[in-house]
Structure formats: C-alpha cells, structure tokens
Amino acid sequence: MRLKGKVAIVTGGASGLGASTANIFAKEGAKVVVADLLQTEGEAVVSEITSSGGAATFYELNVTDPSGWEQVVKNALVAYDKIDVLVNNAGVSGSTPDRMNIDVWDQQMEVNARGVFLGMRAVVPAMRDAGGGSIINISSMSGFVGQDYVHMGYNAAKGAVRLATKAAAVQFAPDNIRVNSVHPGVMPPMRSSQTTSDPEVRKKMIAAVPLGREGRVQEVAFANLFLASDESSYITGIELPVDGGYIAQ
Ligand SMILES: NC(=O)c1ccc[n+]([C@@H]2O[C@H](COP(=O)([O-])OP(=O)(O)OC[C@H]3O[C@@H](n4cnc5c(N)ncnc54)[C@H](O)[C@@H]3O)[C@@H](O)[C@H]2O)c1
Structure with missing residues (x-):
C-alpha cells in the first residue's frame, strides 16, 4: 500500500x-480526515471508506476560518497522532455569467487563495513535529491561462496558489515538507459551476482538449496519490497539470 x-x-x-x-x-492505507462545509456528504464519504475497511473521520471546516483550521488540526492529532499529508482541495468555481462581479473576485481570493494559505499555515507545525510531510495544493489549468467563460478572479486565485506553492516549497524544504501544486483541466463541473455546466459551453471546452475528453476525478486523485506518497520524495515545488494536454498547446 502506497500510503x-x-x-x-x-x-x-x-x-x-x-x-x-x-x-x-x-x-492505499492512509487514515483520512475529510474536511468540508458539507456535513452529510462528507459523512457519506467517510462511511463509504470505513465500510470497506478503511479509516476516515469527517470534520466540518470552512477553509477561510483560521480557528476552524486550528480545531481540525487539533482533532486530527488527537484521533491519529500526526499529520503527514494535506490536500488543499476545497474550492469554489469562477464560472459565473457576471465576470465583472466584485463579490466573486473577493470570494475567489478568500476561499481559493487564502484558504490554501491558511491550510498550509495550520499543518506545518505538526508536520515539522512528525519530521516532514507532503502538501498538495489544488490549483487549475486556470492558474496558467485565462478562459473566456471564467471570472478572472478564479484565474488570479489559482495563479496565487501556483506561486504560493513554490514559496512554501522553498521555505519548508529544510523541514522535509514537500509542497506541490496540481492543475486539473476540464473535469466534471463543480457544485458551484454555472456557465461551465451548460452543455454547449462544455462542448467547446472539450473540443480544446488535445486528448479530446473530459478528465475523470480519479485521474486527479492518482496524481495526488503520487505526490502524497514517498515515491515523490525528491519532488517539491512542481506544478503538475492533469489536463489532457490543454496547457501544452
Ligand atoms: N471541476 C473542475 O473542472 C476543476 C478544474 C480545475 C480545478 N478544479 C479544482 O479542484 C478542486 C475540487 O473541485 P471539484 O471539481 O471537486 O468541485 P466540487 O464542487 O465537487 O467540490 C468542492 C468541495 O469544496 C467544498 N468547499 C467549498 N468551499 C469551501 C470552504 N469555504 N470550506 C470548506 N470546504 C469548501 C465544497 O463543499 C465541495 O465539497 C477545487 O479547488 C477546484 O477549483 C476543479
């Protein structure tokens, strides 16, 4: 088992x-803390894991709340003694029809950028105590290039994640904490997606993907698995696109 x-x-x-x-x-053998705003859905994920013999716990968390982060880290340490891996994956979509909306810009920065910073800030002391760790920050292909169907706040926030990841990789390397970013491409729509849920828009998005199809959620999860495992022990500060070749064009 890889974890x-x-x-x-x-x-x-x-x-x-x-x-x-x-x-x-x-x-792959990890004890998993599922942290999310959505309790019912999060507990369902935990039941699926535990009913097939795995270990998992759900904690309610708003990633924008520093004290919520402190509590989750505290609870995880009580439950499982240490923290080896953080996947900073929570996010909100920027596919909104009003691309000049100020509240959307602010929400993007708050959740998609600041939430990732707060996560790193919260787990690093525990990882240091454990002798190292792996942080995986979920950015997007939108952290590299713009799209006409996405609010620019999403690109800006995902770009911030990309660069903050590199800064963290450099700053935490002496603690044996690796920090990498993963950049999904066209995946199934997010819960909060608006314009990109439209079948006509999706057709155009998929037509721009060299591999000619939408990505599967597992294809991102397997990239995360590699970066979480010791197989990637000499890899830090990279940006790993999982995008069917979208940004290679
Ligand atoms: N789906 C895509 O096309 C796509 C493409 C590129 C990148 N991404 C990124 O991948 C990540 C996961 O997206 P997804 O497709 O699984 O979307 P999703 O909407 O299915 O899942 C996002 C999860 O984040 C949670 N969340 C949102 N705000 C939160 C907050 N403030 N605190 C805690 N939890 C919060 C939601 O409740 C939800 O469970 C996001 O960061 C997203 O930006 C998605």
Missing part, C-alpha cells in the same frame, strides 16, 4: 476530486 501508516487531511473531501482522493488514499 500505509500516513495520515492525510483532504479539504473539500465531501465531493468531486476531493471525495475521490479521500477514497483512493484510504484504499
């Missing part, structure tokens, strides 16, 4: 890419 003995926190673990990551991590 045997490791403890992992997955934010946004109640849905989509996060739920798949939580499931695959647990199958």
Whole structure:
C-alpha cells in the first residue's frame, strides 16, 4: 500500500476530486480526515471508506476560518497522532455569467487563495513535529491561462496558489515538507459551476482538449496519490497539470 501508516487531511473531501482522493488514499492505507462545509456528504464519504475497511473521520471546516483550521488540526492529532499529508482541495468555481462581479473576485481570493494559505499555515507545525510531510495544493489549468467563460478572479486565485506553492516549497524544504501544486483541466463541473455546466459551453471546452475528453476525478486523485506518497520524495515545488494536454498547446 502506497500510503500505509500516513495520515492525510483532504479539504473539500465531501465531493468531486476531493471525495475521490479521500477514497483512493484510504484504499492505499492512509487514515483520512475529510474536511468540508458539507456535513452529510462528507459523512457519506467517510462511511463509504470505513465500510470497506478503511479509516476516515469527517470534520466540518470552512477553509477561510483560521480557528476552524486550528480545531481540525487539533482533532486530527488527537484521533491519529500526526499529520503527514494535506490536500488543499476545497474550492469554489469562477464560472459565473457576471465576470465583472466584485463579490466573486473577493470570494475567489478568500476561499481559493487564502484558504490554501491558511491550510498550509495550520499543518506545518505538526508536520515539522512528525519530521516532514507532503502538501498538495489544488490549483487549475486556470492558474496558467485565462478562459473566456471564467471570472478572472478564479484565474488570479489559482495563479496565487501556483506561486504560493513554490514559496512554501522553498521555505519548508529544510523541514522535509514537500509542497506541490496540481492543475486539473476540464473535469466534471463543480457544485458551484454555472456557465461551465451548460452543455454547449462544455462542448467547446472539450473540443480544446488535445486528448479530446473530459478528465475523470480519479485521474486527479492518482496524481495526488503520487505526490502524497514517498515515491515523490525528491519532488517539491512542481506544478503538475492533469489536463489532457490543454496547457501544452
Ligand atoms: N471541476 C473542475 O473542472 C476543476 C478544474 C480545475 C480545478 N478544479 C479544482 O479542484 C478542486 C475540487 O473541485 P471539484 O471539481 O471537486 O468541485 P466540487 O464542487 O465537487 O467540490 C468542492 C468541495 O469544496 C467544498 N468547499 C467549498 N468551499 C469551501 C470552504 N469555504 N470550506 C470548506 N470546504 C469548501 C465544497 O463543499 C465541495 O465539497 C477545487 O479547488 C477546484 O477549483 C476543479
């Protein structure tokens, strides 16, 4: 098992890419903390894991709340003694029809950028105590390039995640904490997606993907698995696109 003995926190673990990551991590032997705003959905992910013999716990968390983070870290340490892996995956979509909306810009920065910073800030002391760790920050292909169907706040926030990841990789390397970013491409729509849920828009998005199809949530989860495991022990500060070749063009 590729994560045997490791403890992992997955934010946004109640849905989509996060739920798949939580499931695959647990199958590979990790004890998983599913942290999300959505309690019912998060507890369902935990039941799925535990009913197939894995270990997982749900904690309610708003990633924008520093004291909520403190509590989740405290609870995880009580439950599982240490934290080896954080997947900063929680996020909100920027696919809104009003691309000049100020509140959307602010929400993007608050959840998608600041939430990731707060997560790193909260887990680093525990990782230091454990002798190291792996942090995986979920950015997007939108952290590299713009799209006409996405609010620019989403690109700006995902770009911030990309660069903050590199800063963290450099700053925490002496503590043996690796920090990498993963950049999904066209995946199934997020719960909060608006314009990108429209079948006509999706057709155009998929037409721009060299591999010619939407990505599967497991394809991102497996990239996360590699970066979480010791197989990637000499890899830090990278940006890993999982996008069917979208940004290679
Ligand atoms: N779906 C895509 O096309 C796509 C593409 C590129 C990148 N991403 C990124 O992948 C990540 C996961 O997206 P997904 O497709 O699984 O979407 P999703 O909507 O299915 O899941 C996101 C999860 O994050 C949670 N969340 C949102 N705000 C939160 C907050 N403040 N505190 C705690 N939890 C919160 C939601 O409740 C939800 O469970 C996001 O960061 C997203 O930006 C998604």
